[in-house]
Amino acid sequence: MLKKLKTDNRIFEDNILKTMSTVFKIQQLTKFYGPIHALNNVSIDIPKGSIFGLLGPNGSGKTTMLGIIMNITIATSGTVLFNDTPLTADGRKKIGTLLETPNFYHYLSAYDNLKITATIKGIKNPDIDGVLKQVNLYERRFSKFQTFSLGMKQRLAIATCLLGDPEVMIFDEPTNGLDPVGINEIRNLIKSLAKNGKTIVMASHLLDEVEKVCTHVAILKKGNLLVQGGINQIMNQDDMIELNASNHDLLLETVRQIPHYIKHEITDNGNIMVYVKQGTVDTEGINQLCFKNGIVLNTLSLKTESLENIFIGLTS
Amino acid sequence: MGHLLYIEWLKIKNYRTFWILFTLFVISMFGICSLWWYFDVYTKESGDMAMQAAGSFIFGSFRFPGVFNTLTQISSWLLYFPGFIIIFLTTNEYTYRTHRQNIIDGIDRKDFIKAKILLAFILALLCTLIVSICAVIFGLMSGSGYYTNDILISVFYFFIQSCIYILFALFLGLLVRRSALAIGIYFIYGILLDYLIAMTISKYTNSTIGFYLxxxxxxxxxLPNKISSKFLEMLGDFKTSIALIICIAWIVFYCVFPVRKFQKEDL
Known part of the structure; x- marks a missing residue:
């Protein structure tokens, strides 16, 4: 029941997002580094208000794509539209971006570094103290950047993204170098930004996090786009139930009688994984069915296909 | 333009290396001139005619209008300081990868380089101003003199020379991207290589063409000193007007090349 509600909710979110306009329209993006094909004719639409997860193994072209969007990498061909117009320097001022490692003037303080960013972005009366408080760096605002730990540097980079309260944010591995507490803080921050209706593009290896937070996902491999769309579309897998009982052979015969049965597999630990049509699983009914057939289940658990499994399946 | 310069100012106002090098330039300027001037006064007071002749040949005059020519010659050796400043400011962007961050934050690629070129011109202007102030001070200390257009021409030529030295440093900084290497190349090239190449070309063509190129x-x-003027005279005729045109061509090259390079490459 809970799962059905969750699924319905996601389908509802998908439908809402389908009607939304796109923030980024990436069209046939190609990038060669000499003979290496970093991006191969990739086209992605990023809807307004979405949290867009960009996934892919190392060297799949995620950072290259974000680099092209932010004009630090020149595309061999293709275009990037931002709010339906080609992305210019003025457009980039409206985007908060953290790409790879934090880049700041080592000899300047956190405050001075943020002041430079605010001046470049043309932000009048920037709330530098406010964003420093948000990332817990206010106490160290006059310390030089070179004295910061990796986690503090990353937090300062996130503070630059928050300057001017941009509607669109791009994060490339935002939790890199952070300790568990820092990771949790950043996760919560991203979630709160998402709640405020910001469009967030996030390249990450933390698939569990992407699955929890993102509304849309694109998976890249060796510069090719493997799949893109709403996370529900991508996660649109059959329901799975893991079963086991002492009478294993009888259980194997019984699982075929489960309503909307598709197939079954034996797992590594000897359990039976039964696949049924998405949204139709009824654990109480299965228990009753087994009981009627004289089987006492010692394992009955509902499994869902994780994004990680989908990712590994697609990229391996 | 003001906005770009303000961003550059934010980058350098708390940059200790900038202030150390700039102070060194000013102190060296006044320090060397003071020693020169003291020697000039000493030789004149000593009444030794041979020393006076040698002094005025090597050091030039400290009276108006000659003081401008004398000081611009002395300070041309000190132009390595602003050159180092611009190399540090340029290579820092690559070392800290802040050039990427600036572009990400919304500076146009062309504007990023334009800001550096503007800074180079402002440094050249500042150096010219300091040299001019120094010349006025030492000129007044040396007694009366008279005004000629040669003063303005010397100051203008010094500005052009400063632009070439500083823009060349910017060019090297953008090309080499590493501060120590860029400074090493800049210094060795400026002290030795540029002269040796000019000499070699001139020797093989039996003309002054190497010194034009x-x-x-x-x-x-x-702003030739008397020794180098004599040397060039031996090689052939050297026209300052042609030299000025070639200098301006180099300045244009040093402004256009970085913009083109920065617009086309991955950062």
Whole structure:
């Protein structure tokens, strides 16, 4: 029941997002580094208000794509539209971006570094103290950047993204170098930004996090786009139930009688994984069915296909 | 333009290396001039005619209008300081990868380089101003004199020379991207290589063409000291007007090349 509600909710979110306009329209993006094909004719639409997860193994072209969007990498061909117009320097001022490692003037303080960013972005009366408080760096605002730990540097980079309260944010591995507490803080921050209706593009290896937070996902491999769309579309897998009982052979015969049965597999630990049509699983009914057939289940658990499994399946 | 310069100011106002090098330039300028001037006064007071002749040949005059020519010659050796400043400011962007961050934050690629070029021109202007102030001070200390257009021409030529030295440093910084290497190349090239290449070309062509072609040599010849003037006279005729045109061509090259390079490459 809970799962059905969750699924319905996601389908509802998908439908809402389908009607939304796109923030980024990436069209046939190609990038060669000499003979290496970093991006191969990739086209992605990023809807307004979405949290867009960009996934892919190392060297799949995620950072290259974000680099092209932010004009630090020149595309061999293709275009990037931002709010339906080609992305210019003025457009980039409206985007908060953290790409790879934090880049700041080592000899300047956190405050001075943020002041430079605010001046470049043309932000009048920037709330530098406010964003420093948000990332817990206010106490160290006059310390030089070179004295910061990796986690503090990353937090300062996130503070630059928050300057001017941009509607669109791009994060490339935002939790890199952070300790568990820092990771949790950043996760919560991203979630709160998402709640405020910001469009967030996030390249990450933390698939569990992407699955929890993102509304849309694109998976890249060796510069090719493997799949893109709403996370529900991508996660649109059959329901799975893991079963086991002492009478294993009888259980194997019984699982075929489960309503909307598709197939079954034996797992590594000897359990039976039964696949049924998405949204139709009824654990109480299965228990009753087994009981009627004289089987006492010692394992009955509902499994869902994780994004990680989908990712590994697609990229391996 | 003001906005770009303000961003550059934010980058340098708390940059200790900038202030150390700039102070060194000013102190060296006044320090060397004071020693020169003291020697000039001493030789005149000593009444030794041979010393006086040698002094005025090597050091030039400290009276108006000659003081401008004398000081611009002395300070041309000190132009390495602003050159180092611009190398540090340029290579820092690559070392800290802040050039990427600036572009990400919304500076146009062309504007990013334009800001550096503007800074180079402002540094050249500042150096010219300091040299001019120094010349006025030492000129007044040396007694009366008279005004001629040569003063303005010397100051203008020094500005052109400063532009070439500083823009050449910017060019090297953008090309080499590493501060220590860029400074090493800049210093060795400026002290030795530029002259040696000019000499070699001139030797093989039996003319002064080498001194017209090389950027630092041609700008040095706008304000030649008496020794180098004599040397060039031996090689052939050297026209300052042609040298000036070539200097301006080099300045244009040093402004256009970085913009083109920065617009086309991955950062």
């Amino acid at each position: 090389m950027p630092l040599q041609v700008s040095d010849q706008l």
